[in-house]
Amino acid sequence: METFKTYAPEDFFDELIDENGSPRPEAQLLIDKIESLPEGDLAMRQREAEALLLKMGITFNVYGRDEGTEKIFPFDLIPRIVSSADWQQIESGLKQRIYALNLFLQDIYNDKKILKDKVVPEELVLSSKTYRKEFEGFTPPRGIWCHITGTDLIRDRAGHFYVLEDNLRCPSGVSYVLENRQVLKRTFPQVFQASKVKPVDEYPGKLLEVLEYLAPDNVQSPTIGVLTPGIYNSAYFEHSFLSQQMGVELVEGQDLVVADGFVHMLTTKGLKRVDVLYRRIDDDFIDPTVFRPDSMLGVKGLIDVYKAGRIAMANAPGTGIADDKVIYAYVPEIIKYYTGEDPILPNVPTYICGNDKDREYVLSHLDELVVKAANESGGYGMLIGPHATDAERALFAEKIKAEPRNYMAQPTISLSRVPTIVGDRIEGRHVDLRPYILYGEDIYVQPGGLTRVALKKGSLVVNSSQGGGSKDTWVI
Amino acid sequence: MLSRVANSIYWMCRYIERAENVARFISVNLNLLLDMPSEEGKHWKPIIMTTGDQELFEKEDPTYNQERVIRFLTFDRNNPNSILRCLASARENGRSIREIISSEMWEHLNNFYLELASEQSVDMALQDPHRFFKIIQMRSHLFTGLLDSTMSHGEAWNFARIGMMMERADKTSRILDVKYFMLLPQASLVNAPIDHIQWMAVLKSASAFEMFRKEHHNITPRKVADFLIFDSQFPRSIRHCINKAKICLHRITGTPVGAAINLAERRLGRIQADIEYTDIEEVFEIGLHEYLDNMQSRINEVGASIGTTFFNIKPLIKESSNEQ
Numbered sequence: 079m080e081t082f083k084t085y086a087p088e089d090f091f092d093e094l095i096d097e098n099g100s101p102r103p104e105a106q107l108l109i110d111k112i113e114s115l116p117e118g119d120l121a122m123r124q125r126e127a128e129a130l131l132l133k134m135g136i137t138f139n140v141y142g143r144d145e146g147t148e149k150i151f152p153f154d155l156i157p158r159i160v161s162s163a164d165w166q167q168i169e170s171g172l173k174q175r176i177y178a179l180n181l182f183l184q185d186i187y188n189d190k191k192i193l194k195d196k197v198v199p200e201e202l203v204l205s206s207k208t209y210r211k212e213f214e215g216f217t218p219p220r221g222i223w224c225h226i227t228g229t230d231l232i233r234d235r236a237g238h239f240y241v242l243e244d245n246l247r248c249p250s251g252v253s254y255v256l257e258n259r260q261v262l263k264r265t266f267p268q269v270f271q272a273s274k275v276k277p278v279d280e281y282p283g284k285l286l287e288v289l290e291y292l293a294p295d296n297v298q299s300p301t302i303g304v305l306t307p308g309i310y311n312s313a314y315f316e317h318s319f320l321s322q323q324m325g326v327e328l329v330e331g332q333d334l335v336v337a338d339g340f341v342h343m344l345t346t347k348g349l350k351r352v353d354v355l356y357r358r359i360d361d362d363f364i365d366p367t368v369f370r371p372d373s374m375l376g377v378k379g380l381i382d383v384y385k386a387g388r389i390a391m392a393n394a395p396g397t398g399i400a401d402d403k404v405i406y407a408y409v410p411e412i413i414k415y416y417t418g419e420d421p422i423l424p425n426v427p428t429y430i431c432g433n434d435k436d437r438e439y440v441l442s443h444l445d446e447l448v449v450k451a452a453n454e455s456g457g458y459g460m461l462i463g464p465h466a467t468d469a470e471r472a473l474f475a476e477k478i479k480a481e482p483r484n485y486m487a488q489p490t491i492s493l494s495r496v497p498t499i500v501g502d503r504i505e506g507r508h509v510d511l512r513p514y515i516l517y518g519e520d521i522y523v524q525p526g527g528l529t530r531v532a533l534k535k536g537s538l539v540v541n542s543s544q545g546g547g548s549k550d551t552w553v554i
Numbered sequence: 555m556l557s558r559v560a561n562s563i564y565w566m567c568r569y570i571e572r573a574e575n576v577a578r579f580i581s582v583n584l585n586l587l588l589d590m591p592s593e594e595g596k597h598w599k600p601i602i603m604t605t606g607d608q609e610l611f612e613k614e615d616p617t618y619n620q621e622r623v624i625r626f627l628t629f630d631r632n633n634p635n636s637i638l639r640c641l642a643s644a645r646e647n648g649r650s651i652r653e654i655i656s657s658e659m660w661e662h663l664n665n666f667y668l669e670l671a672s673e674q675s676v677d678m679a680l681q682d683p684h685r686f687f688k689i690i691q692m693r694s695h696l697f698t699g700l701l702d703s704t705m706s707h708g709e710a711w712n713f714a715r716i717g718m719m720m721e722r723a724d725k726t727s728r729i730l731d732v733k734y735f736m737l738l739p740q741a742s743l744v745n746a747p748i749d750h751i752q753w754m755a756v757l758k759s760a761s762a763f764e765m766f767r768k769e770h771h772n773i774t775p776r777k778v779a780d781f782l783i784f785d786s787q788f789p790r791s792i793r794h795c796i797n798k799a800k801i802c803l804h805r806i807t808g809t810p811v812g813a814a815i816n817l818a819e820r821r822l823g824r825i826q827a828d829i830e831y832t833d834i835e836e837v838f839e840i841g842l843h844e845y846l847d848n849m850q851s852r853i854n855e856v857g858a859s860i861g862t863t864f865f866n867i868k869p870l871i872k873e874s875s876n877e878q
Binding site: 132133134135308309314318319321322327328329330332333343344345346 | 555556557558560646649650652653657660661664665668709713806864865
């Protein structure tokens with residue numbers, strides 16, 4: 079195994095190694111440990127960890143292949159380390175951001191002050207596919223819309239953090255944070271103890287507190303369920319894992335009915351009322367009588383019960399508007415508008431194709447920019463200009479001209495890297511960071527979060543559907 | 555608990571029990587053939603009859619030999635009763651309730667399936683079948699042990715036990731039925747050594763040989779049938795399975811033993827009463843095959859009524875794909 083002695087950060091910000099090639103102070107213990115391992119030991123531990131994940135059944139189905147083709151989400155044993163100084167900035171920045179986004183959601187569905195004050199263009203909000211007119215004039219239980227958020231952060235060459243995007247609908251991946259941590263604790267127990275890594279295991283308990291907080295006032299001990307699309311969903315493991323960790327029911331749409339104005343589960347002893355749902359089904363599919371009528375996953379009449387205040391849901395339907403990739407460009411102004419403060423975590427500079435000036439710039443600089451569609455996720459509907467062919471760029475130019483509102487563009491940021499096991503070598507690979515934020519009685523940020531790593535050499539796409547993997551994240 | 559969850563745990567355990575029984579049938583036959591090497595062709599067909607898949611087997615090719623039967627019963631994904639299909643179904647069910655069962659159970663079941671589905675396992679099954687099918691049986695026993703010792707004995711556990719007991723009762727009745735059917739025409743050979751070996755094999759197919767010996771010493775066809783149907787203490791006898799299933803059913807509903815408030819309880823109670831008040835003499839008067847055939851239909855009816863009583867509460871719910 080090639081060791082860190084020959085490892086080069088090259089022209090990138092490396093999370094574990096400084097520009098002189100020495101370990102950063104918070105990574106020293108870990109790197110000493112790895113250096114002291116006998117030849118081949120790290121690769122063996124990596125294989126053992128993968129075998130363990132397969133045995134635990136933490137897999138996803140590969141679509142379009144033979145029956146029984148399952149894969150584990152790729153996982154790399156070398157953790158990413160975040161210093162406590164960096165973490166303080168991230169934590170306070172995320173709290174500020176989520177607090178402001180929640181006020182934004184409440185405002186646009188009710189008084190619309192921010193639109194009347196022309197801080198955010200009214201047209202932009204009202205024309206978005208994820209703006210749900212059905213909820214105009216509605217206030218969700220305790221006034222909270224975005225209970226669970228996963229915000230993607232990146233770090234540039236100079237080591238500055240930026241918010242890349244907000245995920246306020248059904249962000250996934252937190253179960254990998256918890257499972258990765260279990261694996262790492264088994265692999266590097268001594269380093270772990272000596273480094274005083276901040277624990278992540280509080281998350282399920284905190285999530286349960288949020289859900290209980292939402293229950294209708296007259297309910298003493300609420301019945302809570304995690305609503306999943308079922309075992310063929312790629313995040314099914316997570317749904318099942320969270321419900322197990324919280325000790326609540328895991329339900330599918332087919333397990334629920336609306337009767338007498340309430341939502342009930344079908345149990346072996348008849349109907350049982352449900353008070354809170356952590357739903358992992360998108361707005362579009364959640365109630366065929368209100369949204370997509372062809373949905374087989376949802377519950378007929380659920381939205382009526384919800385609007386009548388007889389069931390709470392996290393996240394509230396309609397939050398998708400706040401993670402629209404064009405609205406994203408306005409988040410710094412949104413934060414200033416509602417809190418009077420400057421954003422602690424900056425956005426990546428963003429060009430809005432709906433603005434004539436920005437669009438012209440984007441169209442003439444497609445080879446330098448990353449272009450994203452407003453409502454796509456998972457790395458789809460995206461152009462990475464510097465890596466694209468002329469034909470791909472031409473195709474995107476047409477798309478932008480046809481539907482400017484639907485696109486935004488950002489400069490290509492050279493993401494920071496973390497040493498990663500590649501065969502029997504250690505090489506730098508690009509990463510981002512998705513911390514998870516819970517909004518209940520107060521706002522909690524899980525220390526660390528999911529570090530996603532682009533396993534392909536030079537690649538900047540970290541999404542698991544596009545060949546990305548994950549790493550444990552240590553806040554020290 | 556959720557109806558869907560109850561349904562899944564019930565079928566998960568039925569499928570594991572089914573896989574174990576298939577493995578045992580093959581094991582016993584392999585042993586039998588060591589004593590009767592010349593009869594290979596004759597002895598593989600009854601196994602397929604026992605699992606009830608004759609038609610499917612003969613559709614492609616009606617020749618019975620060891621390799622074909624082992625492949626069909628163990629690895630054939632088109633055979634719904636193959637060990638691999640049973641485990642795949644058990645695992646799908648397990649996956650949908652992994653927050654209900656213990657992680658030990660889930661990890662064991664997951665690993666059981668993954669290893670069986672790996673390429674090496676076909677080679678092993680054909681090259682070293684004795685060892686291979688023993689391993690399958692032991693893994694099923696391990697699963698049952700984990701069920702008993704790592705999961706609370708609440709409602710879910712009781713549904714699991716009912717699934718296991720109903721499947722076991724069905725399989726014991728089938729093995730007895732098929733073997734009797736095979737051996738009866740040779741009644742004149744009743745004291746010949748070959749016959750003896752075959753009846754030992756019947757008992758071994760239900761893991762009953764040693765326990766039978768303790769109880770009855772010498773083997774006669776009548777005593778074998780008596781033991782496998784009526785023995786109250788042997789864990790694979792029909793009577794024992796029915797009694798245990800009934801206890802679990804009443805724990806779930808809270809109905810006092812002796813009363814019945816739903817169809818499943820009434821049907822199961824009736825089978826139990828019939829077994830209590832019947833003896834082996836009466837069975838032979840009716841005809842063993844007729845008796846067992848009737849028993850199997852009634853066991854199936856109990857299964858169906860468990861479905862309507864607990865799993866499909868509302869008629870508008872579409873039939874679960876797990877139901878057979």
